[in-house]
Amino acid sequence: MTRAELTASMSLRLGVLFALVALAVFALIGWALYVQVDNNLSDLPKAELQARYSVLEPALGRDGSPEHWARISNRLHLLANEDRRLQFWALSDDARFQLGQIDDNLRAGIDGQSGIIDLQLPGHCPQKVLISEFPALDQRPPMRFLIAIDTSTFKQARHALLVALGALGALGVVLASVLGYWVARIGLKPLRALSAEAQSLAPPRLSARLSGAAQPAELQQFVSAFNDALARVETAYSRLESFNADVAHELRSPLTNLIGQTQVALTRGRSAEHYFEVLQSNLEELERLRSIINDMLFLASADQGSKATRLVSTALAPEVATTLDYLDLILEEAQVSVQVQGDAEVRIETALWRRALINLLHNAVQHTPAGGVIEVNIERRDGEVILAVCNPGERIAEEHLASLFERFYRVDPSRNSSSAGNHGLGLAIVKAIAQMHGGSVFAESRDGLNRFGLVLKVDKSA
CATH class of the missing domain: 1.10.287.130 (Signal transduction histidine kinase, dimerisation/phosphotransfer (DHp) domain)
Structure with a gap:
């Protein structure tokens, strides 16, 4: 698959999205699980120290003789040998009641401390230490008793959990992306079928259509x-x-x-x-x-979207009169007359507007019998100015009216011009001029009269 295909592939994009969603979900769940387990692992050393101490405390505080302490010391040595994580110290002014190797680093680390603390001695693993105080009893002077447990195993467990969660998360993301891509391929199969069907549509098969009945x-x-x-x-x-x-x-x-x-x-x-x-x-x-x-x-x-730009506010009735003067010889030869009714003021580009009027009137003259009267009606209604050129003539079939403003369209399929000057673009130009002014055109034929005209929108405040 090329780079362009990879970029354009919706299946691949959906697969990547599945991977990102899976990454977010696995990261959130993994983080929550890790925090919960880490909290529990952090409490385990403390819980184990407290459990050990609760067993030893009665024996430590019951007898203060050197013989009793010797038996307890032996027992503590056995416990330390059985569980290498454990270590015991006893600090006392009497050497007979001391236990373990007590150096300056240890004394500095526990100086002023009590309860359960974290301790890091040089050359040793991190430890959690429970410090307890025992008052003088019989021959034993006051004593500080310490139980320490190695926390490196718990840190290793946390690290192993983190690695496992990361590996499982990565595997989950990979599986989600692969399965997501596969699901997307299946889901987009109807779209690929439509694409193949659409590619077969080309001239002259433009009448064919896509079948959507069986589609999602x-x-x-x-x-x-x-x-x-x-x-x-x-x-x-x-x-x-x-x-x-x-x-x-x-x-x-x-x-x-x-x-x-x-x-x-x-x-x-x-x-x-x-x-x-x-x-x-x-x-x-x-x-x-x-x-x-x-x-x-x-x-x-x-x-191409050209617009009328040189707009001036103009009264339409005088413009029609000026245009009629220009067409005077044509009207005289055709033996028709023109009546103008109404007036309205609108912003227009005068040169374009006169060209549209000439084409509308010329079209009316061509289709008006000798002696006929052409009416030019101008009215303002509902924020619009409507100019309609109405001439008597044969009725135009309804199916032709919508196409009369198309280029070279004639009701007569023979395409023959009624005169040398008519080449079938007059009404198309009228429509173009109307659109350049943001307006529209219309054509009607009823009761022996044919009406062609333009509709322009005007500001209601004008």
């Missing part, structure tokens, strides 16, 4: 979201294919005309007047090509 509940939501994304990709892919075909069609027609007219003109000598007509016709086709290219560049810029 945690993956069903992912499958649903992935299938929704596939549906959007399929729609976008279909639109892209249609867009490519439309672009090719729109560019091919003027190019074909240019090539055909030029070839005909070059077949034999022509008059200057004929060449002028050919050049004039070619110029019209070139203007059409430039218009298509400019519109496509504008839409590409809008797709």
Whole structure:
């Protein structure tokens, strides 16, 4: 497995997480167990000293004769020989009642001490010592009696416990990580199956979907979201294919005309007047090509998130009137009139807004019969400004309305333009301009009237 695979492996990551959790759990339990056992081990020397002393105390305090002390001394020597951990001392002014090797280090270590203390003599292991005082009795003067026990064995036991806990903890962490990785592999098996199924989805199989019926509940939501994304990709892919075909069609027609007219003109000598007509016709086709290219560049810029920046507060009714003056010749040729109703003020980029109005009105003129009246309605409602261009015309089927603002989309599947100036991008530009202003577009068709327009949000305080 490569480093990238190790980094990207969810199973490995889960295994590491299992190991970390196991490490934390084992460390906590091991620490608590060690503290408890250490406390118990620390109490054992003290308990053993007290037990030994409780047996010896009656004999030590019962008789003060040298003979009795000699018998006790022999008994203590036997105990020390049987259990090498034990050691006994007796300190007295009378040499007959002394026991053990008493040097200056021992005297300094117990000077002023009583009860149970820790003692470390040079050349000896650490010891715990019980110090008791016996008053004078018969021939015995006052005496200090010491019982010592070697604590190194208890420290060794603590060390062995610590090593055992560490080894068992490490083994537990390793087992937890291995088992965690194995469990994660089993748990992620449905996800790997989904991944393999998803890798098989590619054009032209975009209509296929992941099957989520047999998947765990945690993956069903992912499958649903992935299938929704596939549906959007399929729609976008279909639109892209249609867009490519439309672009090719729109560019091919003027190019074909240019090539055909030029070839005909070059077949034999022509008059200057004929060449002028050919050049004039070619110029019209070139203007059409430039218009298509400019519109496509504008839409590409809008797709990249361009926004209207030079916003000014503008009344819309005068803007419509200015646009109508620009379209006066087109309205006259089409023999249609325009009525403007209402007004509202909104922040817009004037040049873009006029371009959207021209496209909306031009679209309405193209589909309005001679003698018809186009209405431009402007109203402010619920914090929004709505501009609608309404023209009489044939009813547009419901399934077409949602797509009329798409590029190159026409209700007529033949894609033929109704005029040389119409290349199917007008309403798409209207939609782009609306989005650049943070607004939206709409299309309606009912009762013999078709309504196309824009909706812009405005500040309610304005």
